[in-house]
Amino acid sequence: MRRHSRINTIKAYFIYGLIITVLLIIIVSTVGRHRFNAPQKFGLDIIGRGQYVATSITSGIKTVWQNYIALIGVHRENKVLRNQLDESTLTNQEYREAVAENIRLRKLLKLKENLKPPTITAQIIGRDPSIWFRTLTIDQGSSQGIKKGMPVVTVEGVVGQILETSPNTSKILLAHDPNSAVDALIQKNRVQGILKGTGDQRYDLLYILKNADVEKGDLIVTSGLGGSFPKGVPLGTVSSVVKNRRGMFQQIEITPAVNFNQLEYLIIILRQDSLTD
C-alpha cells in the first residue's frame, strides 16, 4: 500500500516536472523575440478574423444609432452648414487658382515629379488593451504585400509602422508608443531631430540644439532619413518649448497631427525594400 502511494507521488512529481519544463522551454524560446513564430501568426490570423466580424457588427450598430441621434437638430445644423459651404466654395476657388498656378510654374521649372509608391487601405479591427503599449491590428496582411517596417499614415499625417504580419492581418506600432522613434525635421528651418513617442497623446522632439529657432505652432514633418517614411509627411505641431539652463538641447513637446483615438481606416505605403528586412 505504502509502495503504491510512493509510486503515485513519484508519478505526480514527474508529470508536474515535465509540464513545468515544457512550459519553461516554450517561454524561453519566445521571450525577447521580435518576430512572430508560426503559431503566433496563425493565432493573429484566426482571432483577427473574429475581430473583423466583431468590429463590423459593432460599427454597424454604432453607425445606425449615431445616424438616428443625428436627426435631432438636423435643420439648424443644415442652415449652419449651408453658410459654411458658401464660404468654403469661395475659398476653394482661390485654392484652385493657386494649384493651377503651381502646376504651371512646376512645368516652367521642368521639375520632375516623383513617382509615388503604391498604397493600400486597411481597416482597424483591434486595439491593444494594455496600459503600457500602443498597438493596433488591421485587416490586411502579408498576402496583400504588407511587410514589417512599412509606414502607416492617414491624410492628416503619420500613424506608425508595421510591427508584425500574418497572411491576412497585421499589427501596427503607433507613433506615440514609447518604443517608437521617427526621424523628423522642423518644416520652416529644416532642423533635424528625433520624434519619440511618450505613451500619451503627445510626442517629444529630441536633439534640437538650443540655438535652433523653434516656436509654438511650428509644423514637424518626416525627414525621409532612415528610409522608413517618405519625406514631408506631417507628424504634428509644436505645443511647448522649454530651454533649460543646463544641457545642449531644448525640451520640445509636439501635438500629433492625427487623433489616435479616432482612427478607423489607415493607408499603408507599400515600399519595395523595408529597412527592417
Next chain:
Amino acid sequence: MPCPPFIVIAVLLLILQTAVFPMFTGWLSRLDPLFVLLIFVSIRLDLYRGAIMVTFFGMLFDIFSGIYSGLHPVAYLFLFFLIKLLSKPLVLNELPHQIPVVLSSYLFVTAFTYTMISSLAPETATSWQWQEIIIRLILLTIITMPLFSIYDFVMDKFTSKKALQILIRPKKGNRFH
C-alpha cells in the same frame, strides 16, 4: 474537463476587449474580464491544468498586446505560482477573498510588466500611470463577483456528471463480453 470551455471564453473575451470595447471611449474600453478569468483559473483549477491555461492565456495576449514576446506568459505564470503558494494558508478560493485577490494580482502583473519593460528598454521607460491603474482597479472591483459567478456556473456545467457523460461517451453493448 473545464479547460476547453475556458479556452473558448478566453478567445471571445480577447476579441471583445480588443475589437468591441475600444470602439466605445471611456470606462468600457478599460474593462478587463479576461484578467478576472485568469485569476479564476489560477484559483479554481489544479496545478498542472492551471499552469497550462495561464501560459496559453499569456501567449494569446502576447499576440495582440505589446511588442515583447513572452512577457505576458512569464508574468501570468509567476502570478499563478504565487496564488498557488498562498492559496492554502490564506484560503484564497473563499468568496470574501475574490476582490482583494483580483486587485492585488492586477497590481502585481502591472508592476511586473512595467519593471520588465523598463529593464528591457530603459530608454523607452514611461511614467507609472496611477490614475489609469486606479480606474481599472475600480472597474475590476465592480465586475469581479458577477464574473466569478458566471465562470463558476460554466465550470459547474462542464464538470457535472451529465456533461462528463456527454464528453466521455460510454461504449454501447457489453464491453466485458
